[in-house]
Amino acid sequence: MNPEKGLDPAVYERLPRPGERPEGELDELNRIWAAPTGIAKLTAVNNNYVGVWYVATAFLFFILAGVLALAMRAQLALPLQGILPQETYNQFFTMHGTIMMFLFAVPIMEALGVLLLPQMLAARDLPFPRLSAYAFWAYFVGGLCFFASLFFGLAPNGGWFMYPPLTSTTYSPGINADFWLLGIGFIEISAIAGAIEIIVGVLRTRAPGMSLREMPIFAWGMLVFAGMIVIAFPAVILGTLLLELERALNWPFFDPTRGGDPALWQHLFWFFGHPEVYIIFLPASALVSMMLPALARTRLVGHNLIVLAFLATGFISFGVWSHHMFATGMPALSVGFFSAASMAVSVPAGIQVFSWIATFACGKPVFNTPTLFVIGGLVTFVIGGLTGVMVALVPFDWQVHDTHFIVAHLHYVLIGGAVFPLFAVFYYWMGMTSRRALSERMGKWIFWLMFLGMQVIFLPMHLTGLMGMPRRVYTYMPGRDFEITNMISTIGAFIFATGVLLFVIELARNFRFTVEDDAGNVYKGGTLEWLPTGLYSTRSIPLVRSRYPLWDDPNICKDVEEGRYFLPNAPTGHRETLITSPIRATPEYIQIMPGPSLWPFLSAIFTAGFFVIMTVQAYGVAVFSGVLAILCVLRWMWDTDRPVAVEHVDIGAGIALPTYVTGSRTHGWWAMIILLIVIGMIFLMAVFSYLYLYGIPPEFWIKPADRRWLFPIVALYALAALLAWLGRHVLTRKRVSTWAPSALLLWGMVAAAAAFVIDFVTWRTTRITGETSGQGAIVHALLALQGCLVAILALMGGFLAARTARALVTKPRNNTFDLITLFTLYLAGQGAASALLTRLVPGGL
Amino acid sequence: MRSWAYLLGGLLVWTVHFFGLYTASSILLTSTTARVITALLTIVCLAIAGTLAARGWAGRARAPDEVVHWVHTIAALSGAIAFLAVLWQGLPALLI
Structure with a gap:
């Protein structure tokens, strides 16, 4: 077991290099990495700008959703209040939950990743800066439009988990539910792009x-966070697609009278929904673990155990989804397994909590504002964790299911586990993006108001729930003993809100965005984000020898700033960063990075437009917006994957690296593999749905389409895969023109399309349609998924042909060609698997 | 990829065990067959997780450098936590 041999350690001994760097290098770096000015700043892709915009937008949504919560608490302060009518209350609690989960909690973690990760890793930027910009703008525009639905009374009203049959067209006939189902489409895309x-x-x-x-603990947290998004989000992507298809086309996935099952939605939603809690908690806890050493003035106790805890949480959290469904009547043994896993997942969280306590105990903590928020968060999270173990016990869960006890529990977990740590983050890292640090005195006021307010709201709410008050009910009758605890909770809400308001005032007083003359390392952290930086990130990329480089090497800031480490210049004349190996971080090649561009911005606007306009059923305009989005993406892609004139560059210490690399080592290949895992997970969830519907009401299932067609379908998909693989092989041959491999790949695409057409047409000749039954609906959903992939492949085919015609497909290897080949191979595999499943089950095996 | 599979081996064993149990109890409901499958799968997974933990721990002594030592440590801890989690996960079959 010796992963990645790595470079000779003697090479590293040459660093930091003595001597002065040539004049003009720094000016060149500044010129290349400069952000556009004026209105063109909207096209900036530097992580410093996009990260701050992203964080600010997420915080805006936190405020907006908080205002909705205040209105709800005012309504519940007294029995039979008339502040919010029932329908408005329904919309408010739905939007509060949806915004907090989808528009605040997940995006702010991704935003902090975009903002902090390049600095912590000493990269010039993340590898796909335009993708970050795209993710941000789609989220910004789509999120604001989604929120605006409240002003027209069109906001969703079925609760943030949108259970059918309540959200079916029978009980939710308007477009409110569609706003949720389509409105979070852009969030899903944005989250996947960020991951x-x-x-x-x-x-x-x-x-x-x-x-x-x-590797810094925050990078570990974000790695597991992003991995969990890749596995979890496809379930909700598929779920929202199916529910929207049921509403729009009357395909009965969730209608038990026609072979559907509403519990399927719950499985799909909670397979995403419960890991979502850890998706939010893990980065926040990682940030706590980053801040603690500086706040306690000692090294983190149990670093390896915390890494293990992250990894264990990432796995075990996928075994707990059905604890939200204890009341639905699952088999007793299944319930037992989920109950056990729900208790087990508290162990990794406990490891982190004990590590933090030990770090405080071993160090000499200073009780400044971030420390207070960290401790306040820890106390609050532990209380929420303990009530979590309580509701993991099935008999107790049955008692408090859908009561205010659950509301109190989840807020303890989320505010303690994420919101308080985030406020600590704002204080701790403000010095990295602002000319002035925030006021400590005001900070302590803010903390105590928020902490006390939090306890006053939610501690009595446990009692309200135990007394039997259901959640999501807009009022209650007098004389039920709910008055006192509800009034206390409402007072607490306004105390909490006062703290948040003071924080907003504090931001207005002291936050002054900057990249270069920032307030700096106020809390004396020891990790790389506190190196001197500009828009190019660090002047030179340091050699890392410990977990706290700034503490262990007092000269590192000076040496980095004077260009004594790797890549102190821009040898290709473009934006560039080092790509290193995944385990040992050995330098492998130079990535040429894209600069500012209008196309990601426009792509995002039109993507958000597609989803939002679709909601209001202006289908023609929505499709037009979608087409424009695709064209903008293609235009954006057109500039990528171009070798530069300089083939190798010296990055320092005698290491020369290539500037153009292809194959499985490249960052593009990795990104495509992750994207294919996302698509594969969507397909896997569709297969689960297929088998689930077959297992629950099998009497609705009839003989599938003619199995004799299986052979040509599978054979054509195999041919497609073979031609794609052959095309990539032929590209390496010297005597062959560039058109030959492209033609092979294009013929492969034609074969895949033919296979899909045969599959589709032969199903259409049966009497099973999407509306007939659950079987018809899920078969057509699988066909629709495959159809989407075939359409994307057709776009790729056109793109490849155009690049071949312009001689942009390089020999003997080419990244565009590689990635399209990968996609074709995957599509062929999925298509064959889909055909086999739908024709052999039921009755064929 | 081999390094990652080794690093996460214990947790992958837990995953296979959990979804195996879920599938068995979903198809066979709360039956004797489901309990027997649970017991068998649990014993097999415990053996694998235990082996991974022991192998990781032993590998630490032979590690040529700090990075390999760290990989063995995490693999051993991953196997150990998986051993406990698998054991815990299998218990409901005896209790319900």
């Missing part, structure tokens, strides 16, 4: 020497 960026960024752009052992 790809973060995984590749953490694994491939770390500073040389920063092996997995030295």
